[in-house]
Amino acid sequence: MTPERRPLIAGNWKMHFGGAAGVELAQAVAQLAPALARVDLVIAPPFTALAACAHECEGRRVQVAGQNLHPGDAGAFTGEISAPMLIDAGCRWVILGHSERRQLFGEADAFVAEKVASALRAGLTPIVCVGETLDERTGGRTLEVVSRQLVAFLDVIAAAQAPVAIAYEPVWAIGTDKNAGPAEAQEVHAAIRRHLGGKSAALASRTRILYGGSVKPDNARDLLAATDVDGALVGGASLDAASFGAIAGAAEALAAR
Numbered sequence: 549m550t551p552e553r554r555p556l557i558a559g560n561w562k563m564h565f566g567g568a569a570g571v572e573l574a575q576a577v578a579q580l581a582p583a584l585a586r587v588d589l590v591i592a593p594p595f596t597a598l599a600a601c602a603h604e605c606e607g608r609r610v611q612v613a614g615q616n617l618h619p620g621d622a623g624a625f626t627g628e629i630s631a632p633m634l635i636d637a638g639c640r641w642v643i644l645g646h647s648e649r650r651q652l653f654g655e656a657d658a659f660v661a662e663k664v665a666s667a668l669r670a671g672l673t674p675i676v677c678v679g680e681t682l683d684e685r686t687g688g689r690t691l692e693v694v695s696r697q698l699v700a701f702l703d704v705i706a707a708a709q710a711p712v713a714i715a716y717e718p719v720w721a722i723g724t725d726k727n728a729g730p731a732e733a734q735e736v737h738a739a740i741r742r743h744l745g746g747k748s749a750a751l752a753s754r755t756r757i758l759y760g761g762s763v764k765p766d767n768a769r770d771l772l773a774a775t776d777v778d779g780a781l782v783g784g785a786s787l788d789a790a791s792f793g794a795i796a797g798a799a800e801a802l803a804a805r
């Protein structure tokens with residue numbers, strides 16, 4: 549594992565903990581950080597709690613991510629938030645192309661790629677999500693779908709020379725308590741890394757590929773032990789500091805070996 553591929557455990561809070569409760573959760577996560585020196589910790593609160601959580605985490609080895617952005621820097625886009633605004637709020641990261649954005653809000657591959665470009669221009673590190681639906685998996689189209697989603701933003705990340713994380717999140721595993729097995733995850737992660745390597749060896753060796761989809765304390769170790777799994781994007785289990793800490797603890801123990 550290259551130093552750029554330090555384990556990364558990111559919590560996607562979705563539409564939960566948007567106010568004072570978010571700050572309390574951020575504080576609880578920050579208290580875990582000293583015992584997790586080998587792991588990078590990121591939390592993605594709702595927009596309304598970003599600045600307060602970033603303030604709470606300042607200097608405490610927990611960084612903050614937006615859950616989305618609009619690709620424009622500013623303008624007449626009611627209800628939207630731009631990359632420079634996320635920076636102003638104290639974010640260093642942003643989750644993009646989450647399957648809920650793709651499925652519920654109609655985000656197409658090209659729009660996700662615009663967002664990735666905007667994030668990188670502003671100095672945010674994107675965590676770009678890819679993953680197949682259950683129909684696509686049962687139809688044997690997993691690698692085709694993931695590669696189509698990846699190709700849409702591959703040139704953007706190859707040109708940027710900046711760190712990027714990719715999260716492989718099978719849609720059928722998100723919030724369902726069904727996760728890909730370590731071998732299933734590894735197969736897709738290795739295919740993603742091969743794709744990156746087709747662009748440049750440096751891109752393949754610096755890009756962290758996270759697994760996401762019902763990662764819990766009891767399955768984290770096996771998933772994180774897979775060769776090309778560099779961390780996890782955690783939804784439900786990130787809403788409880790002890791569970792999030794146990795997942796990050798599994799990454800810490802593996803990194804200490």
Ligand code: PEP
Binds near residue numbers: 717723760761763
């Ligand atoms: C997610 O939404 O990114 C996610 C992985 O959710 P969960 O862990 O709840 O499946």
